[in-house]
Amino acid sequence: MTHIMIAGGGIAGLTAALSLHAAGFDRITVVEAAREIQPLGAGLNIMPNAVRELDALGLLGPLDECSVRTAELRYYHRGGGLISREPRGLAAGYLWPQLSIHRGDLQRVLADAVRDRLGGDAVVAGVRVDGLETSPDGRARVLLAHRDGQGRGGGASLEPDVLIGADGIRSAVRAALNPGEGEPPWNGMLVWRGVSRVPAHRAGTFMFIAGDDRQKAVVYPMTHPTGAAEGDRYVLVNWALAMPATEIADAGRGDWNRPVPVAKFAHHYAGWEFDGVSVPEILAAADRAFEYPMVDREPLARWTHGRTTLIGDAAHAMYPIGSNGATQSIIDARALAHAMATHPDRAEALTAYETRRRPAMTELQHANRRQGPEVVINLAHERAPGGFTDIADVIPPSELAEIAARYAATGAFDPETVNAGSPYEVPQPARG
Numbered sequence: 001m002t003h004i005m006i007a008g009g010g011i012a013g014l015t016a017a018l019s020l021h022a023a024g025f026d027r028i029t030v031v032e033a034a035r036e037i038q039p040l041g042a043g044l045n046i047m048p049n050a051v052r053e054l055d056a057l058g059l060l061g062p063l064d065e066c067s068v069r070t071a072e073l074r075y076y077h078r079g080g081g082l083i084s085r086e087p088r089g090l091a092a093g094y095l096w097p098q099l100s101i102h103r104g105d106l107q108r109v110l111a112d113a114v115r116d117r118l119g120g121d122a123v124v125a126g127v128r129v130d131g132l133e134t135s136p137d138g139r140a141r142v143l144l145a146h147r148d149g150q151g152r153g154g155g156a157s158l159e160p161d162v163l164i165g166a167d168g169i170r171s172a173v174r175a176a177l178n179p180g181e182g183e184p185p186w187n188g189m190l191v192w193r194g195v196s197r198v199p200a201h202r203a204g205t206f207m208f209i210a211g212d213d214r215q216k217a218v219v220y221p222m223t224h225p226t227g228a229a230e231g232d233r234y235v236l237v238n239w240a241l242a243m244p245a246t247e248i249a250d251a252g253r254g255d256w257n258r259p260v261p262v263a264k265f266a267h268h269y270a271g272w273e274f275d276g277v278s279v280p281e282i283l284a285a286a287d288r289a290f291e292y293p294m295v296d297r298e299p300l301a302r303w304t305h306g307r308t309t310l311i312g313d314a315a316h317a318m319y320p321i322g323s324n325g326a327t328q329s330i331i332d333a334r335a336l337a338h339a340m341a342t343h344p345d346r347a348e349a350l351t352a353y354e355t356r357r358r359p360a361m362t363e364l365q366h367a368n369r370r371q372g373p374e375v376v377i378n379l380a381h382e383r384a385p386g387g388f389t390d391i392a393d394v395i396p397p398s399e400l401a402e403i404a405a406r407y408a409a410t411g412a413f414d415p416e417t418v419n420a421g422s423p424y425e426v427p428q429p430a431r432g
Contacts, residue, residue, distance in 0.1 A: 012312025043238025138306025
């Protein structure tokens with residue numbers, strides 16, 4: 001039976017484990033460097049194309065319980081002018097919703113499903129990849145190190161039939177395949193993010209992105225109201241802010257969990273309010289914040305080396321624009337499982353997966369460097385820095401629509417393509 005080892009127990013790795021199991025593979029080991037899989041991070045959006053795949057794995061029900069089906073995205077000029085309103089998910093004609101969810105809740109749902117379907121031993125925590133060697137037949141010899149330097153995995157090695165690097169932007173698997181690549185490149189922007197508990201009537205019912213060519217704010221609710229009395233009902237609101245910085249400690253590159261006081265940056269967003277949603281009020285309700293430089297990875301010429309390949313941020317880390325980080329990681333996992341199930345030769349399967357996914361992800365990485373759909377905020381500021389009365393006088397409706405449609409087509413998440421159904425269903429599970 002094929003032994004598949006997945007390095008990384010995040011969204012990409014856990015979805016890969018579930019997808020491969022659904023495709024008929026039973027010998028799957030997920031190694032995770034952290035001592036335990038914990039619900040860390042802030043919020044994220046899962047686009048309908050990825051929700052379609054999670055639904056196929058039977059997870060839409062539990063995800064619905066801990067997320068919000070986002071129906072509208074608004075773009076604002078920093079002065080308060082509305083640039084555009086876009087329906088999202090079901091409201092935009094998709095057959096699946098867009099989900100706004102805490103990263104920790106998504107990871108918890110995935111981890112629970114892995115333990116339930118693959119067994120408690122499928123995930124080995126506290127073990128990291130410390131290097132790898134590739135044999136002439138393409139198989140990887142994976143060197144493992146225990147986080148504490150002892151116990152299971154300490155100083156050991158494994159030779160799985162297939163190795164999947166799902167270990168994030170600072171991937172050890174990627175580094176072993178591409179020695180000398182160095183640190184993730186920084187674009188000069190600093191990002192702060194966090195979660196706030198806000199009265200439901202002050203949180204808004206929509207997602208918004210606001211700002212100008214230097215500063216931006218992304219805000220959206222990601223839970224349903226809780227509380228017994230109407231006036232006592234609260235929701236969790238995710239927020240992410242970005243602005244230029246002159247320097248950042250190199251140690252922070254790729255680290256999403258470096259805490260900083262909210263007071264360090266809150267004053268930069270004084271007076272930012274959009275249709276009743278106050279950014280200062282939301283920041284005041286945050287109990288902590290995290291800071292990181294906006295980094296990505298240079299596109300690779302290849303992801304696959306023999307029987308080893310990359311998925312998610314390890315393959316194509318991109319700027320957090322367009323809600324595509326976690327979304328594309330989920331799609332990667334499903335595409336890889338489909339290729340494994342439909343190509344008996346393991347090296348050919350990984351090559352087929354890469355052929356299908358890498359060109360589109362490379363283009364998406366480049367599109368996000370060009371600001372993706374958020375470029376409308378830059379355009380509005382460039383053409384009307386002091387604000388506007390009617391956005392149609394600044395950016396014609398046809399231009400707004402074309403920008404959104406072009407980006408959706410780049411990632412193959414336009415309604416027509418998504419609603420055609422999953423291309424990654426496996427009619428007959430493989431016996432692996």
